[in-house]
Amino acid sequence: xxxxxxxxxxxxxxxxxxxxxxxxxxxxxxxxxxxxxxxxxxxxxxxxxxxxxxxxxxxxxxxxxxxxxxxxxxxxxxxxxxxxxxxxxxxxxxxxxxxxxxxxxxxxxxxxxxxxxxxxxxxxxxxxxxxxxxxxxxxxxxxxxxxxxxxxxxxxxxxxxxxxxxxxxxxxxxxxxxxxxxxxxxxxxxxxxxxxxxxxxxxxxxxxxxxxxxxxxxxxxxx
Ligand SMILES: Cc1cc2nc3c(=O)[nH]c(=O)nc-3n(C[C@H](O)[C@H](O)[C@H](O)COP(=O)(O)O)c2cc1C
Numbered sequence: 001x002x003x004x005x006x007x008x009x010x011x012x013x014x015x016x017x018x019x020x021x022x023x024x025x026x027x028x029x030x031x032x033x034x035x036x037x038x039x040x041x042x043x044x045x046x047x048x049x050x051x052x053x054x055x056x057x058x059x060x061x062x063x064x065x066x067x068x069x070x071x072x073x074x075x076x077x078x079x080x081x082x083x084x085x086x087x088x089x090x091x092x093x094x095x096x097x098x099x100x101x102x103x104x105x106x107x108x109x110x111x112x113x114x115x116x117x118x119x120x121x122x123x124x125x126x127x128x129x130x131x132x133x134x135x136x137x138x139x140x141x142x143x144x145x146x147x148x149x150x151x152x153x154x155x156x157x158x159x160x161x162x163x164x165x166x167x168x169x170x171x172x173x174x175x176x177x178x179x180x181x182x183x184x185x186x187x188x189x190x191x192x193x194x195x196x197x198x199x200x201x202x203x204x205x206x207x208x209x210x211x212x213x214x215x216x217x218x219x220x221x222x223x
Pocket of ligand 1: 054070071072074075086087088089092095151152
């Protein structure tokens with residue numbers, strides 16, 4: 001691992017930040033597959049095998065009704081012919097943003113391999129049985145927390161919130177099949193997927209799949 005510059009050794013913040021190492025990794029050779037899903041799963045496998053922690057974590061970007069972007073980390077739950085799946089509560093800010101503007105971008109960065117993937121496209125809510133399956137696959141505590149609602153609202157009373165979680169846990173112990181009607185599995189039906197691989201000589205490789213009807217057009221992009 002490269003030496004990390006100590007902040008105390010720099011006269012100002014900018015100097016220290018500018019000295020932090022970037023793109024230090026080297027990636028396995030890039031062999032694009034016929035579809036972006038296949039290529040993504042190949043890269044995800046390589047990231048997992050390289051020991052990347054939470055290699056399925058991604059940034060989900062959405063826009064709010066005023067057009068202001070918003071973004072947060074979440075976990076990719078599945079990759080199918082339909083697209084990239086993630087899940088959450090439809091009452092949350094992201095849920096309301098997706099309801100108003102059903103389009104999103106997912107961004108993944110595997111720094112240990114110097115690789116980035118960008119997925120963009122319309123977002124569709126999955127059928128009820130897919131949402132319910134996703135909810136049931138969560139731990140009982142995660143299900144209890146997800147049932148409380150109010151995600152991202154100001155927390156004014158911690159004790160009240162803890163009581164609500166306990167109440168939801170008790171309800172789930174009595175009926176383990178309980179499913180929150182607000183839990184949603186969404187799918188980014190990708191229109192474009194870009195694979196970016198760092199090169200130490202800055203000849204970064206950029207390879208984009210663009211949907212053209214029922215096939216994928218592939219293009220190399222300027223670094
Ligand atoms: C690594 C990681 C994984 C996360 N996974 C999820 C997830 O799968 N679903 C989810 O709703 N929030 C997840 N979160 C929490 C979100 O980042 C976010 O705080 C929450 O969804 C509220 O976002 P919103 O206010 O934009 O709706 C995760 C956070 C991190 C750091």
